[in-house]
Amino acid sequence: MPEGTVALKVARYRPERAPTPYFDDFEIPYRDDMVVLDALNYIKDDVDGSLTYRWSCRMGVCGSCGMMVNGEPRLTCAVFLRDFRPGPVVVEPLRYFPVIRDLVVDISQFLEKLKLVKPWILRDEEKPVSEGEYLQTPEEVEAYKQFSMCINCMLCYAACPVFGLDDDFIGPAAIALAHRYNLDSRDQGRAERRAIIGVEWGAWDCTFVGECSVACPKHVDPAVAIQRTKLDLATAALKSVLWPFGGSR
Amino acid sequence: MRTEERQRTPVFVRKVRRFWWLDTVPFRRFVLRELTSVFVAVYSVILLLFLLALSRGREAYEGFLRWLDLPGIVVLHVVILAAVLYHTVTSIQLASQIQEVRLGGKVLPRTFLAAGLAAGWVVASAVVAYLHVWR
Numbered sequence: 001m002p003e004g005t006v007a008l009k010v011a012r013y014r015p016e017r018a019p020t021p022y023f024d025d026f027e028i029p030y031r032d033d034m035v036v037l038d039a040l041n042y043i044k045d046d047v048d049g050s051l052t053y054r055w056s057c058r059m060g061v062c063g064s065c066g067m068m069v070n071g072e073p074r075l076t077c078a079v080f081l082r083d084f085r086p087g088p089v090v091v092e093p094l095r096y097f098p099v100i101r102d103l104v105v106d107i108s109q110f111l112e113k114l115k116l117v118k119p120w121i122l123r124d125e126e127k128p129v130s131e132g133e134y135l136q137t138p139e140e141v142e143a144y145k146q147f148s149m150c151i152n153c154m155l156c157y158a159a160c161p162v163f164g165l166d167d168d169f170i171g172p173a174a175i176a177l178a179h180r181y182n183l184d185s186r187d188q189g190r191a192e193r194r195a196i197i198g199v200e201w202g203a204w205d206c207t208f209v210g211e212c213s214v215a216c217p218k219h220v221d222p223a224v225a226i227q228r229t230k231l232d233l234a235t236a237a238l239k240s241v242l243w244p245f246g247g248s249r
Numbered sequence: 250m251r252t253e254e255r256q257r258t259p260v261f262v263r264k265v266r267r268f269w270w271l272d273t274v275p276f277r278r279f280v281l282r283e284l285t286s287v288f289v290a291v292y293s294v295i296l297l298l299f300l301l302a303l304s305r306g307r308e309a310y311e312g313f314l315r316w317l318d319l320p321g322i323v324v325l326h327v328v329i330l331a332a333v334l335y336h337t338v339t340s341i342q343l344a345s346q347i348q349e350v351r352l353g354g355k356v357l358p359r360t361f362l363a364a365g366l367a368a369g370w371v372v373a374s375a376v377v378a379y380l381h382v383w384r
Binding site for chain 1: 259260261262263265267268272273275276279283324343346347
């Protein structure tokens with residue numbers, strides 16, 4: 001069901017050809033049900049096979065097709081071209097990240113930050129497998145579920161000017177993930193994670209712009225996770241001074 | 250974990266421009282809120298100066314009142330009022346986003362806390378107004 005064409009302006013970075021990024025213009029056949037990722041796939045298959053970008057599931061789960069679409073961080077598999085017609089639809093790599101090639105950004109520091117917050121269940125002492133699982137009530141699952149929906153798409157980082165100004169900032173997704181484990185009834189690592197995220201480039205770097213939560217396609221609300229983390233850090237610091245035996249938990 | 254140590258692949262690093270906060274409406278709104286903090290601080294200083302004048306006796310106190318009546322200072326107070334109102338309203342919005350209020354195991358809607366904070370603010374302002382104007 002072809003219905004005319006749509007114009008795209010796609011950012012390119014090919015260090016062997018030009019030292020800085022530039023834009024290429026494309027005019028491609030348009031269908032009403034096309035998303036931005038479909039357009040990129042059309043360009044790669046039929047117009048310019050050298051266009052480089054990441055994608056995988058095409059259903060808003062894998063989190064790999066995040067790019068800037070008309071200046072906003074979006075999953076390109078979840079943005080319809082019809083919302084931007086007649087265009088041009090401007091597609092750029094995720095803001096604030098170093099660009100490797102065309103629309104592909106360097107995510108290595110993000111992966112380091114994820115690992116940094118120890119996003120797994122920490123126990124003072126593991127109970128033997130023979131004693132069975134760590135059970136949870138539906139209410140205990142509900143307490144952290146929202147913060148566990150993150151797909152690591154990094155749109156929240158591209159929405160965060162604090163990360164843009166200080167790339168050492170641990171950032172929204174990683175702090176929300178730490179918060180998710182802190183809220184888990186099976187976890188005992190809250191004090192350990194406080195030492196990791198209670199630093200200048202951790203939760204305290206956040207100025208609550210709030211755009212990370214607007215950008216999040218999974219409604220994780222990392223901005224709230226960070227502010228609650230600050231509250232927890234401040235309460236713990238106060239307890240450690242005021243309470244006779246400290247307040248490490 | 251500094252940037253220089255991290256990077257193994259040659260990459261292009263885009264610089265954030267100085268006026269990044271003018272780029273989008275939410276950024277502009279955020280910076281406006283941050284700037285209103287300055288006016289909150291300025292008013293705190295004026296209150297401290299008021300107490301200082303009060304502690305120095307009648308003459309200093311009356312001099313301070315005359316200073317408050319200067320047209321420029323009246324205009325400053327109007328600007329401070331507008332800024333503090335914006336700061337208060339956005340503070341209530343943000344606080345109601347962050348704080349979860351539970352009642353009988355259920356999470357209350359965000360508007361509940363916002364309404365509670367707004368009501369507290371109105372009551373406190375009414376008490377202050379009563380003490381100043383009608384007594």
